[in-house]
Amino acid sequence: MRHLLAAAALTTLASTAGAAGPQLTPAQRTATHAMFEHIVNTPTVIGRHKVPEMAQFVADQFTAGGFPAADVHVIPYHTGSATTGDDDTAAVIVRWRAPGTPSAKPILLMGHMDVVEAKREDSTTDPFVLTERDGYYYGRGTIDMKDGITAITQAMVNLKAAGFRPKRDIVVLFTGDEETNGIGAKKGASEWLDLLGHPEFGLNADGGGGGFNPDGSPAGFAMQTAEKTFAGYTFTVRNRGGHSSKPRKDNAIYSLAHALDKLEAYRFTPKLNETTRAYFTAKAQMDKSPLGDAMRRWLANPNDGEAADFIEASESEVGLTRTRCVPTRLFGGHADNALPQLATAMVNCRIFPGEDPNAVTAELEKLVADPTVVVTRNDDNVASLASPLRPEVTAAFTNAVHALHPGMPIFPEMSTGASDARPFRVAGVPVYGTNGAWVQVPTDFRAHGKDERIPIQSLYDNVVHWQLMLRDLAGK
Amino acid sequence: MKHIMLLLLGAAVSTAAIAATDPRTVPTQLPPAWQAKTRAVFKQAIEIPSVHNRGEVPRVAKLLADQFKAAGIPDADIHFMPYEALPGDKTEALIVRWRSPHATKKPMLILGHMDVVEAKREDWKYDPFEFREEGGYFLGRGTSDMKNGDVATTMAAVKLMSEGFKPDRDIIFFYSGDEETQGKGATLGSTQWRNLTDAEFGLNADGGGASYDRNFRPLGFGISMAEKTFQTYFFTTHNRGGHSSRPRPDNAIYDLADSLETLRTHRFQPMQNPITRGYFEERARQEGNSPLGQAMRAWLANPNDGAAADAIEANPLEVGLTRTRCVATMLKGGHADNALPQTAQATVNCRIFPGVQPKDVQAELQALAGPKVEVTPDPSYIGVPTPASPPRADVINAVKAAALRFHGPAMHVFPVMSTGASDGSFFRAQGIPVYDVDGSWGISPDDERAHGLDERIPVRAMYDDVLHWEMIIKALAG
Numbered sequence: 001m002r003h004l005l006a007a008a009a010l011t012t013l014a015s016t017a018g019a020a021g022p023q024l025t026p027a028q029r030t031a032t033h034a035m036f037e038h039i040v041n042t043p044t045v046i047g048r049h050k051v052p053e054m055a056q057f058v059a060d061q062f063t064a065g066g067f068p069a070a071d072v073h074v075i076p077y078h079t080g081s082a083t084t085g086d087d088d089t090a091a092v093i094v095r096w097r098a099p100g101t102p103s104a105k106p107i108l109l110m111g112h113m114d115v116v117e118a119k120r121e122d123s124t125t126d127p128f129v130l131t132e133r134d135g136y137y138y139g140r141g142t143i144d145m146k147d148g149i150t151a152i153t154q155a156m157v158n159l160k161a162a163g164f165r166p167k168r169d170i171v172v173l174f175t176g177d178e179e180t181n182g183i184g185a186k187k188g189a190s191e192w193l194d195l196l197g198h199p200e201f202g203l204n205a206d207g208g209g210g211g212f213n214p215d216g217s218p219a220g221f222a223m224q225t226a227e228k229t230f231a232g233y234t235f236t237v238r239n240r241g242g243h244s245s246k247p248r249k250d251n252a253i254y255s256l257a258h259a260l261d262k263l264e265a266y267r268f269t270p271k272l273n274e275t276t277r278a279y280f281t282a283k284a285q286m287d288k289s290p291l292g293d294a295m296r297r298w299l300a301n302p303n304d305g306e307a308a309d310f311i312e313a314s315e316s317e318v319g320l321t322r323t324r325c326v327p328t329r330l331f332g333g334h335a336d337n338a339l340p341q342l343a344t345a346m347v348n349c350r351i352f353p354g355e356d357p358n359a360v361t362a363e364l365e366k367l368v369a370d371p372t373v374v375v376t377r378n379d380d381n382v383a384s385l386a387s388p389l390r391p392e393v394t395a396a397f398t399n400a401v402h403a404l405h406p407g408m409p410i411f412p413e414m415s416t417g418a419s420d421a422r423p424f425r426v427a428g429v430p431v432y433g434t435n436g437a438w439v440q441v442p443t444d445f446r447a448h449g450k451d452e453r454i455p456i457q458s459l460y461d462n463v464v465h466w467q468l469m470l471r472d473l474a475g476k
Numbered sequence: 477m478k479h480i481m482l483l484l485l486g487a488a489v490s491t492a493a494i495a496a497t498d499p500r501t502v503p504t505q506l507p508p509a510w511q512a513k514t515r516a517v518f519k520q521a522i523e524i525p526s527v528h529n530r531g532e533v534p535r536v537a538k539l540l541a542d543q544f545k546a547a548g549i550p551d552a553d554i555h556f557m558p559y560e561a562l563p564g565d566k567t568e569a570l571i572v573r574w575r576s577p578h579a580t581k582k583p584m585l586i587l588g589h590m591d592v593v594e595a596k597r598e599d600w601k602y603d604p605f606e607f608r609e610e611g612g613y614f615l616g617r618g619t620s621d622m623k624n625g626d627v628a629t630t631m632a633a634v635k636l637m638s639e640g641f642k643p644d645r646d647i648i649f650f651y652s653g654d655e656e657t658q659g660k661g662a663t664l665g666s667t668q669w670r671n672l673t674d675a676e677f678g679l680n681a682d683g684g685g686a687s688y689d690r691n692f693r694p695l696g697f698g699i700s701m702a703e704k705t706f707q708t709y710f711f712t713t714h715n716r717g718g719h720s721s722r723p724r725p726d727n728a729i730y731d732l733a734d735s736l737e738t739l740r741t742h743r744f745q746p747m748q749n750p751i752t753r754g755y756f757e758e759r760a761r762q763e764g765n766s767p768l769g770q771a772m773r774a775w776l777a778n779p780n781d782g783a784a785a786d787a788i789e790a791n792p793l794e795v796g797l798t799r800t801r802c803v804a805t806m807l808k809g810g811h812a813d814n815a816l817p818q819t820a821q822a823t824v825n826c827r828i829f830p831g832v833q834p835k836d837v838q839a840e841l842q843a844l845a846g847p848k849v850e851v852t853p854d855p856s857y858i859g860v861p862t863p864a865s866p867p868r869a870d871v872i873n874a875v876k877a878a879a880l881r882f883h884g885p886a887m888h889v890f891p892v893m894s895t896g897a898s899d900g901s902f903f904r905a906q907g908i909p910v911y912d913v914d915g916s917w918g919i920s921p922d923d924e925r926a927h928g929l930d931e932r933i934p935v936r937a938m939y940d941d942v943l944h945w946e947m948i949i950k951a952l953a954g
Contacts, residue, residue, distance in 0.1 A: 228721070232813050241928040244825040245704070245895035246795045247803035253822065254804065257736035264730045318722045326723040327730070328813055333806030335593050336708045336823045336854065337656065338927035340805055342599065345729070346813050348720040378813070416721035 021404040022464045028158055032463055035061060036150045040130040040139040044114045044176070046087045051176035052076055054113050055090035058153060058174060062094050065157035071095040073195070077187065079177035089114065089176030091184045093195055096156060096170040098474075106169035107474055108199035108429065109466075110420055111148045111206055112178030115141040116448045124451050136453040143454045144447035147437050147462055148205025149174060155466035166474040171196045178206065178420045185420035189427040199429055201390065203469065204421050207433015210401065210408065211441035219441045220282075221401045222413035223394065224433025226275040226386035227425075228319070229351040230418040232378030233364060234344055235259055235327075239372075241341035250372075252343040253332050259368040260327055260345060266367045268323040270298070270308030271352050273386050276320055278412040280311075286409065291317070319416035323360060325349040346378070350416050353386040384422045386414070387430030392473060397434045400468035404436070404461050436465025496692035499883070499917070500612045504939035511939050514631045517543060518938060519607040521623040522616040526591050526653075529565045533653035534558070536590040536623075537570040540630050540651060544572045547634040555672060559664060561654030562856065567591065569661040571672045572649040574633060576642065576953070582676035583646035584953055585908065587662075587899050588626045589655030589682060592618040593927045601930050613932040620933045621926035624941060625681030625914045626651055632945035643953035648673055655682065655899050658857060662899035666906040675908055677868065679948065680900045683912025686879060686887055687920040695920055696758070697879045698892035699872065700912035702751045702864035704796070704827040706897030707834040708854035711735055711804075711845055717818035724816070729809050732820040735845040736804050739824065742844050744800040744837075746775075746785030747829045751864050751893045752797060756788075758890045768794075792921065796895035800837060802826040823854075827895050834859050862901045865909035867891060874951035875913050878944045882915065915944025 024032065042054045055074045062072045073093040080086030092113070095106075118127035118140040125131040127140040141147075152172060173196060175184030188196065210221030237259075239252040272280075277299065284295035291314050298307035298321075312321045325347050332343030351360055357377065364375045389412060401408050413433070421431035437458045439445070446452040504511065520539055526532045534556070541554050555571040570590070573583075595604035595617040602608055604617040618624075629649060650673055652661030665673050686697040713735075715728035748756075756772045763769025768791055775784035775798075789798045802824050809820030828837055834853065842851040876889045900910035917937045918924065925931040 230814070242924065243927050244803050244805050245801070245827045245897075246792075247801055248792065248795070251740070251803065253807055254736060254740045256807070257733040257740070257804075260729060260733040261737055264727070264733070313725075315722075315724070318724070324721075324723050326720050326727065326816065327810075328720050328815060328817055329810030330729055330732075330807045330817075330820055332808070333804075333823065334596060334599075335656070335927065336805050336825050337706070338593060338805060339803065340807070341929060343807055346810065348813055350721045417719075 022468070024460050024463055028154065028463070029460055031157075032150060032154045032460060035154060036137070036146065036459060037130040039113075039146050039149060040141050041128055043128040044141070045117045046079070046114065046177065046180045047085050049088055051087070051089040051113055055092045055174070055176065058092050058113070058149065059094070061153050061157060066160050067094060067096065071097065075192070077176070077184065079181045079183045081181050084180040087177070089184070091176055091188070092172065092174040093192065094172040095197065096160075096166055098166045098168050102168040104168040105200035106171045106197040108196060108202035108424070109152050109170060109172045110202050110204040110431065111145055111152060112175045112184070112420060113149060114176050114179050115144065115146070116179050118452070122450055127452070132456065135456055137456055137459060138451060138453045140452055142452050143437060143439065143444070144452065145206045145435070147454050147459055148435050150459070151436070151462035151466045152205055154463045155470060158463070159467055159470060164471065164475065166470070167476065168474050169197055170470065170474055171199060175420055182420060182423070186423045188420070189423035189429065193427070201387070201393065202421065202424055202429055202431040203393070203434045204419065204431050205435045206419050207415060207421065208397070208413075208435040210405070210438040212438060214440060214443065218405065218408045220409040220411055221405070221438070222411045222433075223397050224413045224415050225389060226273065226353045227384055227415040227418060227422060228323075228353060229355070229357060229381055229384040229422070231349045231351055231357040231360065231381050233325070233347040233349060233361065234376050234378055235347060235368070236374045236376065237343045237372055239339065239341055242339045244337045244339055247339065252340040255370060255372050256332065256343040256345055259370060259373045262367055262369070263325065263327065263347065263364075267309065267312070268363070270305055270312070270321045272298070272302050273353060273414070274389055275386050275412045275414045278389065279320070279414065282409065282411045319350055320414060323349060323352045323355060325360070325364065351383070353384050353414065356383050357381055382426055385425045387425055387432060390430065390432070393432050393434070396469050396472035397432070399472060400436060400465045403468055404465060405438070434469060435462065436469075437462045498692050499688055500934045500936055502936060504936045506939040506942055510631070510635055510942065514627060514939060514942055517631065518614065518623065518627045521627055522607040522618055523605055525605040525617070527594050528562055528567070528591060528654065528657045531566055533567040533590050536626070537568045537651065537653070540590070540626060541570055541572065543630050543634050544649075547637040549574060557664070557669060559653070559660060561658040561660045565654065565657070567653030567661070569653050569665060570649070570651040571665070571669065573672070574643060574647040574649070576644055576646050579645050581645040583648050583674065585648045585650055585673060585675035585678035585903070586629050587650050587678050587680040587682065587903070587910065588622060588629060589652045589661070589899055590623070590626060591653050591656050592621065592623070593656050595931070599929060604931070609935065612935055614935055614938055615930060615932045617931055619931050620916065620918065620923070621931065622682045622914070624916050624933050624938055628915070628938070628941035628945050629681050631942045632949060635942065636946055636949060641950070641954065643949070645953045647949065647953055648675055652899050659899060659902055662902035666903045666908065677871070678900065678903050678908050678910040679871070680898060680910050680912045681914040682898045683894055683900070684875070684914040686883055686915070686917035688917070689920055690922065694883055694887040696762070697875065697883070697887055697889045699875055699889065700894040701867060701891045702749065702830055703862065703894040703897055703901055704800070704829060705832070705834060705859040705861045706857070707826045707828055707837065707859035708857060709802070709824045709826060709838060709841055710852050710854060711822040711824055712850045712852065713820045713848060715816065715818055718816045720814045720816055728817040728820040731848040732809065732822055735849045736822055738844050738846070739802065739804060739841075743786065743789070744840070746782055746789070746798045747832070748779050749830060749864065749893070751891050755797070755890065755892050758888065762888075796827055797893065800826060800829045800832055801895070802837070802841065827897070828859065828861070830861060830864060830893070833861065859897070860901075860905055862904040864893070865904055865911060868909070868911065870952060871911045871913065874948050877951065878915055878947045881947065882940050882944065883917070913948060915941045
């Protein structure tokens, strides 16, 4: 689930998209295009059984690039749930071994090969035929995230061909069900951890990235360092029911509606962590509006709840200042002429990193303050953790971005969504979303949507970006 | 849609000198052989899950028809009338004519319905479609609404036929198959099938009945002669939706919840009619000088005394009798756990005071719900207001005699307005007066479980209801 930076026009810094910087050779460009076209044209939607085919193709790129077959693995696994259906999928694991005995643990490079469904009739061109038009590549997965799969793979092949020898192992994990059940990531953070060499940290191509405004001015690049915990809750009210011609004061639907009214008015306690503090600091520097004022006030005084509330109320910042819960589904009653015996609401929460979802249960119970409204959890997700900002990663990301886009503002970012990074963060492997693709904001925010696309130059810049990152982090 | 009469004898009426007996422990007067026959038919009827859309109603029709047939009703007088109620709901009505060899009066109609309200296994203590006898009760969906009435009317006729009784007027039994959903059977029965059903008046087994309080004091026997108009409305909200990680102040579920909070506290204008005035006069007499009795007298003396009407309406036993009432009964909304809802909808069921137009209620609901909520009537059932039936001395006297036999002189019989809607309304609308006179009874409020959980009827109430109908039939057609 790609979350590109949703920054609005923030700066007056003059720059242009695709400024001349380090470039691929024509042969590298051709190879990149060929790989990208092949994998976009492979419809890796759940239920279509195409991920294993793509996994084998990607693995073949590594072996053709000179990586020993013993270090390139295609691992089939099963994914499924009641809501997504089942599929046989696969992961790719590649280990680029450093010569000798490296002093540091491996760096993990992450991505996912599956894509969200796209229907032919909903799209202008066939979403599973890579189409070049108006300076863009169109197709499902072009920004979420076959661009990142292509970039990591091609960057490693190019670096190996150039004679680069990493000073620490680089391991790759491409999963096959991030958009649905995330089983690949859970396995990666547990049973496959030995194969991955217990990496020191991970770089996820399914996060980060940047943008330019329609006028060509830079909108900034984001490095994702934290994500909120996704957790589902159910509010359940039971009642003895009865005949609807004789309404009573106790009524399951009214009790539920009253609880939802309380939830609507409730705000969790605002919180700052290292990531969001750095994010708001960077934003406040460029934002002279009342929103920027509120950010400055909150940063100066984290107890200034009013300032935090003002920020949270902004459509661009919603979800970034605290845990948020919202009802998403309702069910109730069994006949139009009977008092309801059961009424339920699904409440979807995005929990601030580090907060225990069980503590949120208790907080929901407390705010509802009605023992007839029973609050239960729908999953066993554990608290997501923020990854501590690592100076060498921040520097490598900044240097790579600036090599291609001089003067580009850079933010750390907390995602309000969920990705493959979460189980690794929980398992103690910090993960940073450091992709280098860029788009025009907000017109190109089409992940999961109609006519997904990537600027042509962005695809090739991303390969260079990953080469620069790897040289910086594994070459010293 | 069964509505057992419920009345509470005020503390002021001190009949406490007489030690009250638990009516459930009094032996039934129905002979053991007829108990066994009745129980066997009742068990079969309860175990047919004749909920809408399940296609099971014809099995109930066949079960009842088989009893009439075995008792000697010729095939030509037994009519199975298939029809579609809700879209796709293939159901059936049963019409049986018990002919008089020497009819001296116009026919009499006996009404019931064979369908039941949905009951979910997971909500109930036991399987709702498994017949159980436990603790002096029969349990199962339909035991009080109203397979009891179907079986009692059928078995009363069968018993009378076996004893050689010859009615002096034709008796037409009409059992519909969609009373709980559409009432289409009653609509057809009162119009297109009128050649089979035309009668001087109707007796509905889907209403009436006696009740006792928890101290076993008789609360009364109500004969329903008027009923509120049934109309369901939908409260619907729409929203552009979005990703649930980014909640917005505009939210379809919150908008709906806000309107339900308003609905919860809204009260319609109090109203009276001759039936409810008669009812409250009786109730005021029972209540004596209790606060509730005083409120009733105050409201009868001054129909504009809204505070008195509110005090009456707030009493759990009088709910729905002073005005139109609406209540939220169902909810749905949203399409995915991780998406902001694009729509949310509540079903609001209204029981409209006779004489009030449903479109006026809609306007009032729309005004209270506000502009973010769309209020529309359920297009599958448009309620038609119906007139009260004129009191008939012969019917009231027949019921009084039966009530005296089974409950003693303390059980008062008087007219009521039903807050439920039944098949009777369609016949009233077509000029056939209808009186709800079933003889089932229960303990109020513990046994009021029609449409609810763990529905039940006292065993004796079921058996005595056969004798009750036997008396009613003899009195009105003998």
